[in-house]
Amino acid sequence: MPFTTRSCAVPEARPDVAIAGGGPVGLYLAVLLLQQGLSVRVYEQRRTRERHSRAIGIHPPALRALALAGAASAMVRDGVPIRSGLAMSRGRVVGRMDFGGVAEDFPFILALPQFRTEEILEERVLALDSGAIVRGAKVTGVADDDGAVTFTVRYTTGGTPPAVLTAGVLVAADGARSGLRDYFGPAVVRRNYPDHYLMGDFAAGDLDAERAVLFLEPDGIVESFPLPGHLRRWVVRLPAPAGNADATELGRLVRQRTGINPAPATNTMLSAFSVRSAIARDSVRGRAVLLGDAAHEISPIGGQGMNLGWLDAASLAPLMPRILAGPYPAGELRDYGRARHRAALVARRQAEINMLLGRPLPAPLLTARNAAVGAAAAVPTVNRWVARRFTMQSDTSGPA
Structure with missing residues (x-):
């Protein structure tokens, strides 16, 4: 579905909630709030959707939360359920993991490209309020007078001047490079990691269409995940940033480490990244809230970031009517x-374990490491526990 852009020529009415950022987390929160009868405006600076996004994995707790927004069934319909995982090394099977026991309602990890996830959520938003999304609009400033939030919006459409607007609550869901995070104070814990990755999507080949495969190789891990459209995503750990590496180089690295040869001519997406984390100690300041990657950027390895943001939103949405109606629920927001924050620390630790497992x-x-992985995988109770941790089934993951 193409982006829709509202006209910015007339003054904006004050919404109950303004959301800075129209990615998957901001759109999801908008659906939950609109379903409660609140007025919402989502300000998104992008004019076109990014089709080469990294996030593809949707875990069972997040699918459960997405069902609250009426989005889970469409995502399951369009995605690929990953029902098992296989660990291999030097051509031999090291261990197996079955996701069938992680949840009764969604016994799998769903693979769905982020652009399709955003499309489905946008469709839900527009079905509830066709004017809720404002494109080409960036929120750049915040001030809280205790009764409302004032913020500045700068428009990328030619000739449209900046506007100073108000809302009952402002939610900053503007991603890992949040321009609003500084408003919440300097207490952001940052870490840089010696891990660099190159990834791309290729024609699937002969691997099981519902299985993830981890190749634990001497030069570093290679990961492979099924995608819709008979594609597979390949992720290779590198000793240094990828630089100008292309699909041919990624295919060569996969072939060198695994013996499998993704055809460069079938490549549909290529991306490289180095890993860092940034977790804000405080995600609530008065009537402004940090959400998703803006509150907690963690390693993409393990696919927890987007899911964690949805679980943030599912926990925050029930508090919104009380914030707006008053008195201000300071204790509940502090607990939120x-x-x-605890959930973000758990997710960061899991991502660090995932990266450690993949280092040369x-x-x-x-x-010795492969023997330990195989021994753990061979014990059913340990296997189930690891599968639950890998799929974010923990006490701090979010609403059940």
């Missing part, structure tokens, strides 16, 4: 902030 090792240590 602490719970989501000399042959003796690689053999």
Whole structure:
């Protein structure tokens, strides 16, 4: 579905909630709030949707939360359920993981490209309020007078001057490079990691269409995930940033480490990234709230970031009517902030474990690590526990 852009020629009416950022987390929150009868405006600076986005994995707790927005069924229809995982090393199976026991309602990880996820959520928003999304609009400033939030919007449409607007609550869901995070104070804990990755989508080949495969190789991990459209995503750990590496180089690295040869001519997406994390200690300041990657950027390895943002939103949405109606629920918001901060720390730790598992090792240590992975996978109770942790089934993951 193409983007729709509202005219900005007339003054904006004050919404109950303004959301800075129209990615998957901001759109999801908008649906939840509109379903409660609140007025919402989503300000998104992009004029076109990014089709080469990284996020593809949707975990069971997030699918459960997405069902509250009426979006889960369409996503499951369009996505690929990953029902099992396989760990391999030097051509041999090291261990297996079955996701069938992680949840009764969604016993899988769903693979769906982020652009399609955003389309489905946007359709839900526009079905509830056709004017809720304002494109080409960036929120650049915030001031809280205790009764409302005032903010500045700068429009990318030619000739449209900046506007100073108000809302009952402002939610900053403007991503890992949030321009609004500084408003919440300097207490952001940042980490940089020695992990760099190159990834791309290729024709699927002969691998199982519902299985993820991790290749634990001496030069570093190679990950492979099924995608809709008979595609697979390949992710390769690198010793240094990818630079100008292309699909041919990615195919060569996959072939060198795994023996499988993704055809460069079938490549539909290519992206490189280095890993860092940034977690804000406080995600609530008066009538402004940080959400999703703006509150907690973590490693994409393990696919938790987008899911964590949805769970933030599912926890925040029930508080919105009380914030707007008063008196201000300071205790509930404090508890919300602490719970989501704990969830972010759990997710960051899981991502760090995932990255550690994929780092290069000399042959003796690689053999020992693979033996440990195989031994753990062979114990059913341990296997189920690891599968639950890998799919974000923890006490701090969010609403059940």
